[in-house]
Amino acid sequence: MTAPTTTPQDTFEAARLRSEELEKKVLDHPDQFRVLTGDRPTGRLHVGHLFGTLQNRVRLQRLGVASFIVIADYQVLTDREACEGIAKNVRELTLDYLAAGLDPHCAHTFIFPHSHVPELNQLLVVFLTLVTNAELDRNPTVKEEIQATGAKQINAGMYTYPVHQAADILFCKANLVPVGKDQLPHLEMTRTIARRFNARYGPVFPEPQALLSAAPQIKGLDGSLKMSKSRNNAIALSASEDETAALIRSATTDGNRIITYEPETRPEVANLLLLASLASGEAPESIAARIGDGGAGMLKRILTEALNEHLRPMRQRRKLLEQNPDHIRNVLMSGIGHAREMAEKTLCEVRKIMDMEL
């Protein structure tokens, strides 16, 4: 008899089921959770980010879950040599966060770039000794990213950033990490590192769990698999209403005039319906039925209106915040202060248990 083999699909299914269970626990006991999640500062966020992750973060914040949001500026250096514009991108990202509703004033949300938290980066040195080269080599997300760069020379930061990510998560002992599917291998590595550290030196770290967003992945306006700025198929949250209309007008559809919601056979039309649904709260099937033989033109008009209306308050908030760079700086400085306090405490504990205290 052959042993059953686990496929990546099985592991994803398992992660999804665990995530659903977790979701229930968070609703019942928000005070037992600490969230850490974040992004690389590579440009402005788009509606894919909003429906995929940002709204979920705001929801957790409203439930009262303490939330650390890391701006992974060191991670930007893994696939490029240029570092111009990083500070600007950090500010733009912070503006998008605040505009979307993350609120450092509510006293349990902290936004910080990890380059400014030296104690967090010291944990990385210890964590690097807890994984093998072979493990780093096997990470499927890193492999894909290496392929995407097309470069022959890959720097060691690319192979080791999942370990850095473990330090991002564990410095504050976060136990809940809301992420997309592509981040699951990194979270597995974080758990491995926590487990090995605890077994080798003593109990310090929790084994954090992934909270997969229930929102489906938003495709690009060209119908390609993922909305992303680099593929030029995204609607930035900060785009104007006219820019939004023009982008939607240029979106790919198909030749069938009658609008129906069939994600398998009509992915482009289904994606536009899904976006209109997420923006308006109406079911995609119902929007499709309303349009009927109104064609792609009508679908695009409806989507433009729904999306612009949904984004209007965020865009207004962003405009106001843009005029106050001091406020953005203060938000980051305060986030850095809190993160450093946490990281220092954890690093002290780590030194003590590793017999490195003088």
Ligand code: TRP
């Ligand atoms: N790797 C993540 C991305 O590319 C960003 C990130 C860095 C992150 N550190 C993290 C996400 C910790 C979750 C938790 O989007």
